[in-house]
Amino acid sequence: MTPIIVLLLIIVFIVFMVLYKRPVKTGALPNGYHDLLLQHVAFYRNLDEAGKLRFENKLKELLGYIRIHGVKTEVTDLDRLLIAASGVIPIFGFPEWKYYNLRDILLYPAAFNEIDFSNKGDADILGMVGNGTMQRMMILSKPALHQGFDSASGKTNTGIHEFVHLLDKEDGDVDGLPEALLEKQYTVPWLNLIAEEISAIKQGNSDINVYGAKNKAEFFAVAAEYFFEQPELFKKNHAALYDLMAQVFLTGNRI
């Protein structure tokens, strides 16, 4: 073998090893991501430097395995960041979490209906996670996504809401009982508390979004929006629920 062939073989071997050993595929963050996140994502703004770096790495990881498609709308850098932030916020407490049940996100230009997902007729859906033939798919309305990160959005955030449905779905059912996240001994207190809180909403004695009274899954999603958007207020007004939600979201070392 001539030295040149040996050299070529060594180069091929090195290139192979570098590619082969490449860790989890990650997506790139758009230019100017730091300022965009500071400006639009309060959760990120409130993290210390180490936390911000961890958040950025999780954004990259998530953007590495999802595909975002604009349907009759352009997907901007800010859209990508807000979608990824919506996914990372609920799982920030979990070092290893991956949304195995998500592949594609469709971004729509407006709220949509459930017949043909157009903005005609009863177009009041802001976001949804797919089932059946739409498995591993999420649909979000672009204005609702942005509104969730407005400082004036109060206790709502459509992106977080839909990603929380995916967390809930991890055990197979979207039922308001995130079995993958909640240790067994908390199941009964959790279900009792949800029943109490739903009944308070129905009697008009709660500041949790009335949509949460629809069923346990919607309750979990709207309560999580509130938990992440206004944690102090949530803790003050719903202390017991806050403690259990903190068990779910902030002590994520079980995955």
Ligand SMILES: [Zn+2]
């Ligand atoms: Zn929902």
